[in-house]
Amino acid sequence: MSNDWIVEMNDIDKAFNRVSVLKKVSLRVKKGEIHALLGENGAGKSTLMNILGGVHSADKGSILVDGEEVVFSTPKASQELGIRFIHQELNVVGDLRIYENMFLGSELRNKFGIIKEEEMCQQTEDILGKLSVSLNPREYVRNLDTSYKQLIEIAKALLHKSRIIIMDEPTTALAEHEVERLFTFMRKLRQTGVSIIYISHKLKEIEAICDSYTVLRDGEWVGTGSVKDTALDQITNMMVGKSVSEERFVQSHSFGDVVLEVKQLSCEGLFHDINFTVRKGEIIGFTGLAGDGRTEIIETLFGYRKHSNGVVKVNGRKVNINHPKHALKAGLGLVPKNRKENAIIKDLNVIHNLTLSSMGHFEKGGFIQEKREKSRFSYYKEKLNIKVHNPTVTIDKLSGGNQQKVVIAKWLEVGPDVLIFDNPTQGIDVGAKREVYQHIIDLAAEGKAIIILSSEAPEVMKVCHYIHVLYQGEMIAGIHGEDASEDMIMGYATGSKREVGEGGKHRNATTAKS
Incomplete structure (x- = not known):
């Protein structure tokens, strides 16, 4: 084995209840590299990492760390060798403070066994500072946004001087600026010799941050290579066994009557003067950056929040929705992002x-x-x-x-007559994404009125007939799906472009192309 490899997993087999999950899977990661572990959901990625993390034992095969064969019987044994698994399901404890989460199970004590709170707080503050995060170490974790809970998990791994960090979909709950902050620090970690195994379905992220990749499919090793030397289409083909088109999925068909009409909907401090319609068979999208107000708009429509102004009509009848049960009765359905x-x-x-x-x-x-x-x-x-x-x-x-x-x-x-999808493909692989998109299009073809909220511009471009772009709680642009581009959407979403008079204007049903 080359001294370059910090970890080698060779010919790993694993079965649960006689059902084979991994078959002769191998993975090798170099010191100081970011290595992508890719595959559809169910490909065996999590099982392989749970074996490396000491959660499961392999039925066959070997694991080497720094050239020495090791056997992990518990997660603690894995952690003692510098391996830290940051799960997609966050393991922070909401009823503990930040510093208590950071040192949970490894608290600092003086010779009398008394907790050294000040020292733990100071170390917590120092580590968070390296992530450019300013938080009070004594703040309860339950009061934090999900993105900050994610960063605490990463900071905890750094605190314990982990040499191999496994990140499972780490950007799922992060805003765009937080993703870039994470990537910046990952690059710093790489420079210090820390190795990162990065699990993500977002191939653009893989292209931006990873050095190399390994692809699994149906529990078997498919391929390994350099990210910069491999086209994303080729990686996608390896993951799903076929090429996944980047073209629009949506099909042209005539629209029916207006099902949902929203006029001058406002909620103080969150969004202002929202106007839109959705017709039978139509798919409209809402996109923008984090904090644009789109989720709050839909939560208001669905009765989770009270609005200060506005009129909502379903099938031409005015409705007052102050509770989700009223939304259900009115004919609205919501597939939430979490x-x-x-x-x-x-x-x-x-x-x-x-x-x-x-x-x-x-x-x-x-x-x-x-x-x-x-x-x-x-x-x-x-x-x-x-x-x-x-x-x-x-x-x-x-x-x-x-x-x-x-x-x-x-x-x-x-x-329901209107079906709302909030980030419908969050945390699912490229093959399953394609299926979900097709199901949404089929529903529209059957006459359902569809609303899609997404933080990913390519997603709304793939499936939406019409796209509304929001910026700081206002609808500042409306674009036909076939005319949209990522650059155009991002221009509006960042506030650098604005359609004069468009933001608060009602889109007439005859405006959209059918």
Whole structure:
């Protein structure tokens, strides 16, 4: 083995309940490099990293760190060799302070066993300062935004002088400026000899930050190479076994009547004078930068927030939505961006998650008709290509893409006239993204009115007939999907461009191309 390698995983096999998950998978990471671990959900990435992190043991194969073969029986054994796994599911404790999270399990004490609070706070402040983050170490973590919780996890790894840091989808909850801050510090870590294994579905991020890559597919090694020497299309092809087009998915078809009409909707301090319509069969998008107000607009429409002004009409009738149950009754459905917190109940099985919002469809005489539940699940499993062998397993056993399909199926069973997707492909792989996009387009073709909120301009460009760009709580531009470009959208989203008179004006139903 070359002295360049800090870790080698050779011919790793792993099976759960006699189902093979990894088959002779190998991974080698150099000292001081950022190495991308790629593959669709279910490809085996997390299992491989859980083996490196000491969560699982390999059935076959070997692990070498600094050229010496090692066996990790516990996560602590892995951490003692300088390996730190930052999971996508954050492991911070909300009821503890920042410094307490940083030193959890390794608290500093004096010779009498008394906690050295001041020293821990100072070290916490120093590490966060290196990340350009100014936080009070005594602040409770529950009061922080998700992005700061993510940065605390990274800071904790640095505090414990980790030499190999595994980052699983670290930018999912980060704003654009926070992503760049993270990348800047990752580059600094690389210069000091720290190795990073970076798991992400965002290939543009891989191109921007990673030196090399390894691709897994269906639990097997597919390829390894240099990022700068490999086209992204080629990496995508390796991940999914086929080329994934960057062209628009949306298809032209005629639109029906206006389903949702919003006039002069305002909420003090969040957004102002919002006007738009959505018609049957139409897909409209809202995009911008973090803090643009798009999520707050939809939360207001769905009854999570109260608005100070404005009129909302559904199918021509004015509605007053002050609670999500009013939104459901009015014919609105919402697929939220944070599946695990707001869309699924991880301890319920797949079928029950699907039928949760439409229990009245399956109740008779006070009893649930389980055969009907299973029948409807079978229908949606085929319709949406939900990949699950046993639908009675808890939903957290499914990949992110399949969880998202179950959430979509849940709303299809409810039968709303307007279906709202907030970052519909967040945290899912490129192959599953393609399927979700196609399902959204099929729904529009069936006559559903669709709203998509996304922080990714390419996403709304792929699937939307019309795109609204927001800047600091205002709609400052409206663009036909086929006319949009990333540069154009970013120009408006950053405030450097503005359509005169467009921001607060109502888009007439005849404006959009059909």
